[in-house]
Amino acid sequence: MKLMLAAVGRAKKGPERALFEQYASRLKLPLDLREVEEKRPVSGPERKAREADLLLACVPAGAVVVALDERGKTHGSEAFAKVYGGWLERGAPCVAFLIGGADGHGDAVRARADALLSLSPMTWPHMLVRAMLAEQLFRAQSILEGHPYHRA
Numbered sequence: 001m002k003l004m005l006a007a008v009g010r011a012k013k014g015p016e017r018a019l020f021e022q023y024a025s026r027l028k029l030p031l032d033l034r035e036v037e038e039k040r041p042v043s044g045p046e047r048k049a050r051e052a053d054l055l056l057a058c059v060p061a062g063a064v065v066v067a068l069d070e071r072g073k074t075h076g077s078e079a080f081a082k083v084y085g086g087w088l089e090r091g092a093p094c095v096a097f098l099i100g101g102a103d104g105h106g107d108a109v110r111a112r113a114d115a116l117l118s119l120s121p122m123t124w125p126h127m128l129v130r131a132m133l134a135e136q137l138f139r140a141q142s143i144l145e146g147h148p149y150h151r152a
Contacts, residue, residue, distance in 0.1 A: 001029055001088060001092070001093065001094065001095075002029055002030045002032060002093070002094050003030065003031040003032070003096075003097070003137065004031070004033075004058065004059070004060070004097065005032070005033050005096075005097045005099070005130060005133065005134075006034040006035075006055045006099070007033070007035055007036070008036055008037065008038075008054070008055065008100055008101035009126055010037060011130065014127075016125070016127040016128050017130075019131035019134075019135075020033075020127075020131040022134075023131065023134035023137070024134045027138055031137070033130075036057075036058065038051050038054065038101075047103065048100070048101065048103050048104065048105070050106075051100060051101045051105075052100075052108040053106075055098045056108060056112055059094075060094045060096070061093075062092050063092055063094040063095065063096040064087045064094070064095045064115075065096050065109075065112050065113045065114050065115075066087070066096065066097045066098070066113065066114065066115045066117050067105050067113040067115070067116050067117070068097060068116075068117050068118070068129060068133065069104065069113075069116045069117070069118060070104070070118055071116060072116030072117045072118035073115070073116060073117060074118045074119070075117075077136065077140070077143065078143055080139075081139070081140035081141075083115075085140070085144050087115075097133060099126055099129055099130065099133075119133065119136070
């Protein structure tokens with residue numbers, strides 16, 4: 001089992017990437033980061049569709065697909081840990097988290113997703129969302145293991 005984060009855009013060196021890498025390194029399951037970009041000048045709807053295709057091309061067969069989406073379900077950390085634990089128990093080879101571009105996910109991602117997840121009703125910079133997701137995955141891991149990192 002592995003974890004994958006496929007995201008539109010390339011992260012440059014800086015505090016957001018360092019924070020992502022810090023939490024990703026604490027995970028017991030490997031977290032594979034795949035970055036995609038649509039470089040052709042295309043319209044908004046066409047860009048969303050092309051980004052969806054690029055993201056879905058990263059997803060291994062049989063993966064649980066979780067699209068980060070502002071219209072997705074929000075969870076507290078303990079509830080998210082239970083949901084995350086359920087994804088792990090499915091026995092899928094991978095849990096793949098997808099972060100869309102500035103205009104959100106194309107229809108193909110929503111259609112393929114096993115779950116839509118919102119980290120917050122607020123809008124966050126996509127590079128920061130990577131770090132926030134990695135931290136919540138580490139927090140969920142800690143909760144599931146009974147580790148004191150998470151204190152309610």
